[in-house]
Amino acid sequence: MHSQNDAISDTDAQHSPEQIRATWGGTGSVEDASRAFGFSRAKGYDLVRRGEFPCRVLRLGRTTRVVTASLLRVLDSGEPEYSGPHVGCCTPS
Numbered sequence: 001m002h003s004q005n006d007a008i009s010d011t012d013a014q015h016s017p018e019q020i021r022a023t024w025g026g027t028g029s030v031e032d033a034s035r036a037f038g039f040s041r042a043k044g045y046d047l048v049r050r051g052e053f054p055c056r057v058l059r060l061g062r063t064t065r066v067v068t069a070s071l072l073r074v075l076d077s078g079e080p081e082y083s084g085p086h087v088g089c090c091t092p093s
Contacts, residue, residue, distance in 0.1 A: 017075045020068065027058060027065035036075060054080040 015036035020028070030053075034044030037054060047053040048064055056070035070081050 017072055020072060020075075024068045026068055028068055028071065030057070030064050030066055033066035033071050036071065051083060053083065056081050056083045 015032060017036075020036065024032075030044045030048055031041045033053075033055065034041055037044075044053065045064075048057055053066070055074040056067040058065045058067060073079075074081055
């Protein structure tokens with residue numbers, strides 16, 4: 001039987017840079033990327049909304065994906081790569 005600490009360790013291992021490199025494609029979910037950074041899904045989506053998620057994100061229609069290469073660079077370096085605030089597709093700059 002697994003203890004709560006074993007479950008936490010398994011979750012951390014699933015979101016380690018090594019595991020991400022081995023299993024993710026070009027993008028990952030905001031939820032999984034948030035876990036890799038150690039914060040909740042809700043906090044992750046809040047940071048995305050404010051343009052403050054620590055790595056690059058892509059908004060594809062109503063879907064938001066995290067760029068895997070950016071996530072790995074941030075995890076390795078500790079330096080964020082902000083995408084900036086979301087600009088509406090039809091809003092003139």
